[in-house]
Amino acid sequence: MKNKINQTNHSPITKRNVFVGAKVTPQQKEEIHVLANQCGMTVSDYLLARAYNYKPKARLTKEESLLLQNLDNCRADLVNYVSALHGMNNKQRSEMFNRIPFMVGWLQKLGDVAEAVCQFLESVRVPNNIPSNNQTDDL
Numbered sequence: 001m002k003n004k005i006n007q008t009n010h011s012p013i014t015k016r017n018v019f020v021g022a023k024v025t026p027q028q029k030e031e032i033h034v035l036a037n038q039c040g041m042t043v044s045d046y047l048l049a050r051a052y053n054y055k056p057k058a059r060l061t062k063e064e065s066l067l068l069q070n071l072d073n074c075r076a077d078l079v080n081y082v083s084a085l086h087g088m089n090n091k092q093r094s095e096m097f098n099r100i101p102f103m104v105g106w107l108q109k110l111g112d113v114a115e116a117v118c119q120f121l122e123s124v125r126v127p128n129n130i131p132s133n134n135q136t137d138d139l
Helices: 026-038 043-051 062-086 090-097 100-124 133-138
Strands: none
Touching: 026 043, 062 100, 090 100
16 A cells, blocks of 8 residues: 655745835836846845845856856866976976076966956955935935
C-alpha cells in the first residue's frame, strides 16, 4: 500500500496584498522607477527595501560588466604567472628577478592592474541614496 503525501501549495513567502500609497511628483515617480530598475527590482520591492533601511545596490552597467571581465582576465593572467613561477627552479627565478629591465616592466604592469582594480571598486562603492523632502532639487 502506498502512503499518500498531501501536497499543498503553501509558499514560505507571505503574499503581500495590502496597498500603501504616497503622493509624489511625476519627476519623483520617474526617479523611483529608474532607481528600482537599476537595482533589478520592482518599485514595490524597492520601496519596501528602503522602508526597512536596506540600501539596494544597482546592478552593474554594461561598461562596469566589461571592466569586471577585464579584471577577471587580469586575475587569470596573474594566476598563470604564479603557476609559471612555481614551475621554475630557484636558479631560474633568481636570474629572472635579478634582471632590472624585466622587473621594472613587471612592476609597471602590476601597477596598472592595481590602478584598474581601484578605479572599478571606487565606481561601484557609490551608495544608493534616496533624496529627502528638502532635497527636491537633486531629483
